Amino acid sequence: MNRGLVGELVGGGELADGWREAFLSTPRHLFVPDVVWDDGDDGVLRASSRAEDPAGWLAAVYGDEAIVTQVDDGAASDDGTGRRVTSSISKPSIVARMLGHLQLEAGMRVLEIGTGTGWNAALLARVAGERNVVSVEVDGGLAERARKALAEAGLSPLVVTGDGAEGHARGAPYDRVIATASAQTVPYSWVAQTRPGGIILAPWGNAYDNGALVRLTVDAHGAAYGPFVDNTVAFMWLRAQRVPRPGPPVDLAGASESSTTLHPDAVAWDDYDARFAVGLRLPDVTVRFADADGDDFAFWASAGTSWACVDVTGGPVHRVRQKGPRSLWTEIEAAHRWWEEKGRPGTGRFGLAVTRDRQYAYLDVPDDPVSRCVSA
Numbered sequence: 607m608n609r610g611l612v613g614e615l616v617g618g619g620e621l622a623d624g625w626r627e628a629f630l631s632t633p634r635h636l637f638v639p640d641v642v643w644d645d646g647d648d649g650v651l652r653a654s655s656r657a658e659d660p661a662g663w664l665a666a667v668y669g670d671e672a673i674v675t676q677v678d679d680g681a682a683s684d685d686g687t688g689r690r691v692t693s694s695i696s697k698p699s700i701v702a703r704m705l706g707h708l709q710l711e712a713g714m715r716v717l718e719i720g721t722g723t724g725w726n727a728a729l730l731a732r733v734a735g736e737r738n739v740v741s742v743e744v745d746g747g748l749a750e751r752a753r754k755a756l757a758e759a760g761l762s763p764l765v766v767t768g769d770g771a772e773g774h775a776r777g778a779p780y781d782r783v784i785a786t787a788s789a790q791t792v793p794y795s796w797v798a799q800t801r802p803g804g805i806i807l808a809p810w811g812n813a814y815d816n817g818a819l820v821r822l823t824v825d826a827h828g829a830a831y832g833p834f835v836d837n838t839v840a841f842m843w844l845r846a847q848r849v850p851r852p853g854p855p856v857d858l859a860g861a862s863e864s865s866t867t868l869h870p871d872a873v874a875w876d877d878y879d880a881r882f883a884v885g886l887r888l889p890d891v892t893v894r895f896a897d898a899d900g901d902d903f904a905f906w907a908s909a910g911t912s913w914a915c916v917d918v919t920g921g922p923v924h925r926v927r928q929k930g931p932r933s934l935w936t937e938i939e940a941a942h943r944w945w946e947e948k949g950r951p952g953t954g955r956f957g958l959a960v961t962r963d964r965q966y967a968y969l970d971v972p973d974d975p976v977s978r979c980v981s982a
């Protein structure tokens with residue numbers, strides 16, 4: 607079955623030549639726990655076990671899907687349900703694509719943040735050499751399980767239990783850093799622990815949009831710059847950078863009403879480039895779709911005490927309600943207009959600058975910041 611999965615990845619153009627042997631010799635089933643979690647339509651995660659459905663378990667392992675391996679930081683409720691995904695084995699095609707972006711070569715020192723099951727660490731070890739790989743996992747139970755799975759696969763890279771936001775200074779300098787948890791702010795320690803010319807690859811996002819992947823190259827002055835190379839990856843957050851997801855407000859009274867012809871899908875759903883760009887301008891705005899009834903739905907945006915709601919009920923004009931110190935839908939419209947005026951740039955034209963004391967996104971060149979600078 608592993609051969610079939612690898613064949614699919616190669617056929618789909620996701621798996622670079624240099625990684626084929628690593629995937630073939632690192633069967634994914636060695637890393638997936640017997641109990642995994644399925645996402646229900648009701649937002650509840652339910653445990654399912656290999657013993658109950660061995661064929662289903664194996665089909666999931668060798669399908670091109672992420673599998674949830676931990677919920678609620680390991681504290682799932684006794685009835686076998688969970689609320690939040692806190693670890694997973696990533697989707698094979700995304701893993702393959704990320705490893706392609708990493709440009710890893712034999713003998714390079716590599717730091718991974720987010721060991722999870724250990725599968726990616728194993729793949730890194732196959733190419734770089736196991737002594738060159740350090741993987742950091744914040745959850746002690748997951749780290750211990752990953753060490754065992756790696757040993758079963760015949761590999762023993764260093765798996766450190768700790769906060770990957772601090773990197774692992776003792777193993778530095780690294781040629782490559784790869785995060786498998788998403789950052790809103792790239793920890794400067796990753797830059798400090800990477801040699802000049804080295805690459806940092808990290809899922810990246812904000813409250814508005816969490817789907818990007820940035821590839822930074824560290825310069826000789828302790829700064830790192832580089833493009834966003836994907837906007838479809840969607841990783842869970844680094845533990846200390848989780849974004850709260852407020853539900854719709856309880857009290858809708860007193861909102862101002864207006865209308866819009868801009869469809870919420872165009873700014874937050876099916877145009878990934880637009881969604882990413884609007885998110886760069888409004889990184890603290892959380893969005894969600896709710897109350898779907900056939901093609902009708904409500905789009906909610908919130909930040910602090912401000913909220914906006916757009917009701918989509920068919921037709922080209924949609925009702926807008928906004929309340930609070932900020933008019934969030936008006937801000938979203940302005941951010942979308944800004945993106946259009948720039949010629950609707952694709953995500954790959956944006957980049958991220960990370961210096962010792964600040965970081966910001968830019969368009970084309972680092973001297974054109976398009977987002978507020980964040981202190982590192």
Ligand SMILES: C[S@@+](CC[C@H](N)C(=O)[O-])C[C@H]1O[C@@H](n2cnc3c(N)ncnc32)[C@H](O)[C@@H]1O
Pocket residue numbers: 692693694695696719720721722723724725726727742743744745748768769770771786787841842843844845846
């Ligand atoms: C998508 S999973 C990683 C998948 C993993 N690379 C694999 O091959 O199975 C993300 C992991 O990042 C871990 N994580 C989150 N925040 C972290 C942090 N600050 N330091 C280290 N690990 C962290 C989570 O506990 C989770 O196991």
